[in-house]
Amino acid sequence: xxxxxxxxxxxxxxxxxxxxxxxxxxxxxxxxxxxxxxxxxxxxxxxxxxxxxxxxxxxxxxxxxxxxxxxxxxxxxxxxxxxxxxxxxxxxxxxxxxxxxxxxxx
Numbered sequence: 510x511x512x513x514x515x516x517x518x519x520x521x522x523x524x525x526x527x528x529x530x531x532x533x534x535x536x537x538x539x540x541x542x543x544x545x546x547x548x549x550x551x552x553x554x555x556x557x558x559x560x561x562x563x564x565x566x567x568x569x570x571x572x573x574x575x576x577x578x579x580x581x582x583x584x585x586x587x588x589x590x591x592x593x594x595x596x597x598x599x600x601x602x603x604x605x606x607x608x609x610x611x612x613x614x615x
Contacts, residue, residue: 513611514579517573521566521570521573521608524605525562527600527601527604528558530600533558534562535563539563543555550588551564557592579612583608583609583613584609585605586609590602
């Protein structure tokens with residue numbers, strides 16, 4: 510088992526919490542077509558917070574639960590910084606930055 514898995518699982522919960530606190534957590538899932546985008550972060554069909562909620566978090570939770578290898582790198586915070594240029598999302602940016610650091614730690 511990768512020693513980072515418990516910390517990654519905790520970080521995923523923190524990311525979800527930040528999305529909820531910011532009012533960015535959706536109730537209705539996007540359409541199957543929107544979820545099937547082949548563009549990075551589904552930029553052509555989803556808002557970034559939708560991508561986090563409906564694609565990133567479920568995939569990462571599945572990896573953690575199945576004890577599969579973690580990705581070799583993560584640049585999610587950099588994308589979030591481009592998308593969110595407002596101060597109200599600092600907690601979310603911190604949570605994503607910490608996730609990136611966990612993934613990239615040996």
